Amino acid sequence: MKKKNEMKTKSSYRFIPLTGAIRQILNEQKELSAKYNSEYVFVNLFGRPILQDKLRELWHRVLKKTDVRYRKMYCTRHTFATWAIKAGEPIDYIAKIMGHADTSMIHKRYTKYIKNLTRKDGSLFEKFYSENVSKKDKKDDKGTI
Numbered sequence: 079m080k081k082k083n084e085m086k087t088k089s090s091y092r093f094i095p096l097t098g099a100i101r102q103i104l105n106e107q108k109e110l111s112a113k114y115n116s117e118y119v120f121v122n123l124f125g126r127p128i129l130q131d132k133l134r135e136l137w138h139r140v141l142k143k144t145d146v147r148y149r150k151m152y153c154t155r156h157t158f159a160t161w162a163i164k165a166g167e168p169i170d171y172i173a174k175i176m177g178h179a180d181t182s183m184i185h186k187r188y189t190k191y192i193k194n195l196t197r198k199d200g201s202l203f204e205k206f207y208s209e210n211v212s213k214k215d216k217k218d219d220k221g222t223i
Contacts, residue, residue, distance in 0.1 A: 090177045159184065163191045 114125025137151050162172045173181045
């Protein structure tokens with residue numbers, strides 16, 4: 079099997095932290111694959127890595143059986159990004175995990191999912207100001223800011 083030795087960009091080389099849930103899923107899969115004595119976690123019935131074409135075929139089959147509308151596997155990246163944004167993860171963290179050199183692609187592609195970036199822009203600042211600065215102003219006898 080041919081291994082990929084070079085990445086598309088320098089930012090493609092990255093460390094991806096594993097959360098507790100993801101670590102548990104990978105450990106369970108590793109146990110299932112242990113009998114094949116392979117360096118890979120995801121293997122076929124012969125203990126060899128799953129080829130991309132076969133994985134794509136399996137992907138199609140699973141989507142069809144579950145009546146899920148077809149989408150490319152690549153779209154799972156977008157699912158991760160939108161879920162992470164909706165969960166409130168920092169944009170720079172998401173960009174780093176996804177292998178982007180900076181946050182510009184996240185802002186360009188996912189702006190509509192960034193909390194409070196639509197319809198209520200400025201409301202977080204207004205809330206902060208009213209809870210902190212305006213109370214201080216009211217207490218300040220000299221009327222200075």
